[in-house]
Amino acid sequence: MEPLRSIERLSLNQITTDRLSMREAADVCVRAGVPWIALWRHKVADAGLAESKRLIRDAGLRISSLCRGGFFHAATPEARRERIDDNRRAIEEAAELGTDTLVLVCGPAEGRDIDAARRTVEEAIGELAPLARSHGVKLGIEPLHPMYAAERSVINTLGQANALAEKFDARDVGVVVDAFHVWWDPELYAQIKRAEGRILGFHVSDWLVPMPDILMGRGMMGDGVIELRRMRTAVEAAGYDGPIEVEIFNREVWDMPGDEALSLIKERYLDHV
């Protein structure tokens, strides 16, 4: 497995440097020579949509994806309708920002009926797909680790995400492969192959041992047990040659000065991904 020879596909997912403003995040990318950035909607809202667009464009960066749509299931039909409306806005924001990928974190169940929540996710994607196409945006279903099934997403394996995506046109709906969420899966490499033509993103971080925290325990690439290079090679063999997002939820990384964090990210990206 060949290492990457440059950082031309490296994208900073904005949550990795959570304490930086939109402008600061753009600036550290420029200083580090990182050409891509992935934005989060709450941060775009903080900075303002037009201002975010201007800042990123003026910095000469490209936006690999917008995080996140989803969270489709809710207790009442009215609340589910509000979730759909919010996802419509997310598609519009992605289009306005000039990214072609909206990452979907599909949301948990309300209570015990996980099957009902999974049906809601499918219905919602079916409703949103035409709008996404008309805006030139693709919906990327990101399976989340099964430990998030009760609180963040009822889509928990790449196989399940593939099966769901395959119900729709590949021009509209695909999958996002995040190493942290899928590394453990005995079906992983077969499902990456199956996802050929539908992979809309590849996210990297690492799984630390011991695992310090369910939400904030993601590690820097190389600090954990994930076979990142093998997985990157596999998504490439399945036809994906787009940006590779570094998405790390970790307070130690958050506490690092931005330039220092980017320097470490570049080093680990070339050494481990």
Add this chain to the structure above:
Amino acid sequence: MEPLRSIERLSLNQITTDRLSMREAADVCVRAGVPWIALWRHKVADAGLAESKRLIRDAGLRISSLCRGGFFHAATPEARRERIDDNRRAIEEAAELGTDTLVLVCGPAEGRDIDAARRTVEEAIGELAPLARSHGVKLGIEPLHPMYAAERSVINTLGQANALAEKFDARDVGVVVDAFHVWWDPELYAQIKRAEGRILGFHVSDWLVPMPDILMGRGMMGDGVIELRRMRTAVEAAGYDGPIEVEIFNREVWDMPGDEALSLIKERYLDHV
């Protein structure tokens, strides 16, 4: 889905009342009318094998399983050999105690090579199966939640456990379905059906929201989001009519007086399982 009408299949997994000695655990079961108990090897070692056997027999209890064999993978061939030897002793202990089920927690990888660890697990089970049969003990592969893949077990779905078990004679190797580990799986009910004739145990607890702790966050039945009755009905439809172990790792439960814990367990078992 019919509720259970009695506690005749209820088994106290000894870890649920971790602060109790072997004698105390047996006594609370007797006072509560709980007919089964599942033992842990380190607790059997603390009390002594012969004394444990005597205490449980004199209390009139039956042993649903011994926890646990497994942890097969290790850094060196010598260390792996020691693990096999330890599992041989576990089989002998299970036979001596008079239970027919040794639960396997198959163990993590050393480092990043999860595939190698999975091969080691298969080889180890193949080596142990004849010994298990000669002792009248079955090996129950318990898939652990994917969040434990790096630290406790590389067998992480019921589908994977089924595929592994099917490589061996059903008289020797089966699977253990623990609700906490498998509830999230979109393949769950298909895999329970597939496991027909190989289900060696059914364990219940609950998945709390929010999840308080990776290891100690299991909840009392009814306090979380798992569809326990649906799952119990499914394992019955797949032919399992054996004991149902209550296995809860939770400090609040540990801090309850034993009789109070058993009273609550019985109530929740009849209401939710």
